Amino acid sequence: MIYLDNSATTKPDPAVLESFQQTSGRFFANPSSLHPFGGESEKLLTKAKKQAADLLHVQDEEIVFTSGGTEGNNLAIKGIALEHQTRGNHIITTDVEHPSVDEALKGLEQLGFEITYLPVDENGVVSVSDVKNAIKDKTILISIMHVNNELGSIQPVQEIGEIAKEHPKLFFHVDNVQGFGKVPLKIAESGIDLCTLSGHKIHGLKGTGILYVKQGTALFPLFHGGNQEQNLRSGTENLAGAVSLVRALRLISERKCEGIEHMRGLQRQLRERLIEMEGVEINTPEDAAPHIMNVSVPGMKPEVIIHMLGVQEIYISTKSACSSKQSDESKILAACGHEKDRSVSALRISLAYDTTEEEIHVFMNALSETIDQLKTILE
Structure with a gap:
């Protein structure tokens, strides 16, 4: 998992x-x-x-x-x-x-x-x-x-x-x-x-x-x-x-210095890979907290991507868990001025101190394959 x-x-x-x-x-x-x-x-x-x-x-x-x-x-x-x-x-x-x-x-x-x-x-x-x-x-x-x-x-x-x-x-x-x-x-x-x-x-x-x-x-x-x-x-x-x-x-207090730096490194890896992925828009600013990466895949339903990843026991989310079952649109992305196709297609990847580089590598490959599969279906 x-x-x-x-x-x-x-x-x-x-x-x-x-x-x-x-x-x-x-x-x-x-x-x-x-x-x-x-x-x-x-x-x-x-x-x-x-x-x-x-x-x-x-x-x-x-x-x-x-x-x-x-x-x-x-x-x-x-x-x-x-x-x-x-x-x-x-x-x-x-x-x-x-x-x-x-x-x-x-x-x-x-x-x-x-x-x-x-x-x-x-x-x-x-x-x-x-x-x-x-x-x-x-x-x-x-x-x-x-x-x-x-x-x-x-x-x-x-x-x-x-x-x-x-x-x-x-x-x-x-x-x-x-x-x-x-x-x-x-x-x-x-x-x-x-x-x-x-x-x-x-x-x-x-x-x-x-x-x-x-x-x-x-x-x-x-x-x-x-x-x-x-x-x-x-x-x-x-x-x-x-x-x-x-x-x-x-x-947390004992591990935070090393843990924060570790997550920041993983976040950089995520950003580098996501930039290369066609059709993916990065929403999280570069100076953000080290544990969150939010992206949109306009034209694709985020719940479909989440389900396809979930079958592989890879778990991410759309937005706040407290609002994920409400309106499809992210109120946060809308407030940032993003168009609706971007604010309704957001995915949130969130890390922990114990998240590994290998997990990020496997996830990114799975995400890329999932998006490619959906593109083929939608064409």
Whole structure:
């Protein structure tokens, strides 16, 4: 099997699975229970939070364990909107955000919030000056992703963070689900107030994640109940999930320098081969994150190519897994100004640290043969 759909999800690391199993078997008491057994679970949860904070170079109390990227994005966006609506109802974002951001904002529009959707250039990157010019007196939030999940485009979040610092009454949220472990970002030093991470994108488990909440940032919680996670996420904590997520964070942190360089080399090989393929258009910019390569094959249905590769146990995707079963057209490519024949025929190839050169070689040969076969059928 050749798995090249790592932006949708990654294979859990064996050490992460072991961590989850051991914690589930030994520390199954509720961390909120008053007895000593519950106290042991609470201590382990506190330790996991400290370790996560150390790995992310933030404060312990700034870590909120969540179920993943979608919950983190919703808590950040709706939490700010509902908590600070008395002093403003304007939010700034872009046309190329993940569905969990885009749909959350559309939901807020129904409640009367004003959302500014900024355009992007042909590479899928927003203009810093556009962000600056969009700020109003009633702006309470800027929400812009770090790395685009379809194209791999890197947004200028550090420059936007500097602008956000000049407006202390607004907050800056960054969806860093695709960026963590692939494109370095110093969360605490970049003017970011809220930052979303997801475990299953970094060889952790589905249902695990972190929302960084800068100290002093007030949020209206989505869940009410037992006031766990600093009153921001009520519900019995997923202790085994949190511990396994920290293991995933640590493993990624230990391998990221070598892993990023390795993926960048594979991405260069992909680009060199794809440029030579007739009828293939490369959508991912050259300065993109190292793990994503997005291409279009105008005139061919991407699901047919995916199926033909899948028969050979080679797995790629079309666009975000969260939107792949919706409209055929990629909203991201359309926002970049591409014609419809290109925006409806996109394929996403996404790498991991353990992807090999041999796998890329086999995949490229298979892709070339698949496209040639389809051309013969269509002629």
